[in-house]
Amino acid sequence: MVDFNSPDHVALATAISACTMLKSLQQGRKFHDIAMKYGLYSHILVSNSLLKMYIDCERIQDAREVFGRMVSKNIISWTEMIRGNVKKGRFNEGLKLLRHMNGDGITPDSRSVSTVLPTWARMAAHKHGKDIHAYLLRNRIDLNITLQNAVMDMYVKSGFIELASRVFTGMKERDVVSWTVMTIGYSLHGQGELAVESFQKMEEELRIEIDQFPEAAALLACNAALMVDKGRLYFDRIKEPKVGHYALMVSLLARAGLFDEARIFIEEQGIERQAEVLKALLDGCRIHQQGKLGKQVINQLCNLEPLNADNYILLSNWYANNDKWDKVDEIQQSIRDMGLKPKKAYSWIELKNKVHVFGTGDVSHPRSERIYWELKCLMNEMEGKGYKPITAFNLHDVDEERECIQIGHSELLAISFGLISTQTGTTIRVTKNLNVCCSCHDFSKFISKMVNREIVLKDPNRFHHFKNGSCSCRDFW
Template identity: 60%
Template structure:
């Protein structure tokens, strides 16, 4: 096809383009396109240039027109119905260039497009991203007398709104709308584009103007659009006002409006208002249930979220991938790992689409609930992985001490030079390198970060400290002026603990007490260090300092789930009904322990100094698991603080004696004790997993 210059250049603004058409008259002849190298085009149509608005669209040059025009010849030329139907069919199948060809043939055969033709071609231009072609069809709409038709105006606003933005859509709206009336569809579209363009306040202003005019019939779509704008600006006051308007117009019970209200209240952090709307809904769809359960889960209401999910299924609503990915975080805890497995089984039984988002959510759930083996299986079977997949799995490897798998994933990322690595993935990569002590790889990835943040600098210190490269770690800290950041000092302290660098460890602890004088855990570290070195006087002075400052370390608690009930234990806890058996079991096992090991762990010296070592909360929870569960089954315990070294050594010994796997999740990681070994490789990081 030969390109014919258009009435306005492609780069000209919309206002300039349209000014060309406002003063022109309707054409006396039908516009056509000029072809070249198409023998099928009748020669009588070539060279026709008597239409003032000519089409310029390079996309049509690639459209292959059939060698014979039998199909077009069979379509009636007396009306547009057949032509419009064929155009719509091509659009429905995503064949937009074919729709352009049909439109072109209409013009060639002298058939004037009507109010159904032009909106279809404008829609095809929007969907194909053909901005120049769509603008020229807009110009033709003036010649055909269709520029003010409501169908055409709506199509044009969508076209410009999606391809150029809200201001261009507004230009069309203002040029075509009547001053005394508001087209509710067009106005709603404009509100939507402003909201999408990050200008929700303008969207609300337009909605209020439409409301005050009194000439527009407010419908559910316009209300939903305004409600969405309230959610974007997180204005509970504006949202409640729109809710009131919805009640006045009798649309508050409309499911589209109700779902929009649900989301708006949740976006405004008003879970109670959202729940009131949800409970009053006579009809609920998958969107309603998903928004509500996601709101509860986001606020930490895991139990209520799971309850809603079960009710959703009971009410015959099939959860979609969004609902599944919203509820799975509620199962990302060891105490509710069974519910997570049940949801996974529900997915498989009911053939629910397990897209990438759902697969990532499943991997994350299994990792956080302590089942790294299931997470690894799902990850290995994923046909496609993204940055989120890598991030989740690498963090999982760090949490569970899966060094070999971490190294494999790191090599995949390292060799895939085209991978887009975001900040979260860099954090995960550096964390995995610290777990696996991959110094060279850590350096290589760190060098790719343009502007490392504090978290990434801290992780690099952790990599060096864990590898006993203390001189390099100190140089790194000095070069980047990181010495006054407690996170960095704790990373350095982690390496001191792993490699028993007592001198540097003491210096770091004293600095921590100086930089964070109100953090009780720093003084606990220092007390334990003095206790380890039998410096009882300084230990007592440190304890007195804490008392004088009113600092109280966190109490240690551990819990274990058994038969759908969570059993909680504190230090030297005697409140459990089976306390006698619990302590007897521990005493029996402790007789086989050869030696006691101590170090400077995060523990309350006041609370545990002088107490029986078997009185630590994690050991009580483990003992309860041993006497309550079947032989050979895995015991899963969670602790709110770090596992101390004494308990760590004891549980390793117990795992070998009873020949059972014991999993303890503490503040830093999952400790998988099996056959006298632990997956943490005795790192027990005080900083990162």
């Protein structure tokens, strides 16, 4: 306990850390006042504790004030402040602080950089991640295995699998994390064969017992490569499978069209009431146009998760695709009556350090007229070549997208904005918060061929690399 009559800096810092763990801003402020009253504020242990407390309690302005008043700062002080800014989306400020830190005579270590690198591992911040990597190389900061793994992971998750592979190839030593990151990376980017090969090489090189996390990566790789036999082999080696492992195995069987085997597997393993497993089965139904089975799975999901709006949206879309509009109206009314809020679709693209966000049917962007005109011209050209939009069994469509004209879908608006805002040949990189629908996926393939551009579209499950009329997922997503 803290003696309020004569507190010492260690006891006070400990008390502030407890407030951080409990996210108790009110108590943290009281200890801040005590630090000021007894002259302990200038002690770096106390100041760093206050800094972390305010950042974790989402009070970045208070953290800035503490940071600004600190008489001396160490690597922990700088790292926390960088983390706080990046956490709030202030990427440029975080990068600036990293440079000031070096200018202040404190060289960032692998731990400080690897703490903030994962935050840049997103499509909307890919430039910042590349800047950080360049900064590390220019300043000859020790790129130990932990930091190299973090850099690799950043490139994988921000859409640059080639750069991740380059880092991996250049590593003098690799651990299980290094191999797992690349195995997952190849899988996410539709390079299933390379993913399986990566996992096999990991087993040969490390010669250690592979735990459940890399085994999940192996199953993911088999999914991307549609290697059912290898998937069965890897699954049988898992001593204590988790729900995620079961879901990956069901996904592999369903994506390969082996629905009878998938059904038997689910029954034998007793996983009929696992939503993750059912959704994996539903993906296969969409891919192979298994409408009847898809309807059964959706009904199971609705019974299993009666307050999940996404399940009712799936059911609504199924009825819409079968022209049962009275049922669609009933479900939409039920959603409103239950007060459920379906997810809205958003897509975003980064250009010139600014993130542009588009919703379904969005007309708020200053260049909306030009964006829609570009899409309309492309659509007309495609229809002239015999292209017809896919409308059947789009289970991943949400109601607002289904009711909107196709060229109003958020990912197409973002792609169009990228086309009219960048030079010919530039890769377009877009992120969407929901899975891409079948029609937009098909449209994006055509666009990539017509304008001779690569389009990288990230959804919650994978990266779609559209190039010369094809997609890296091979239309199995």
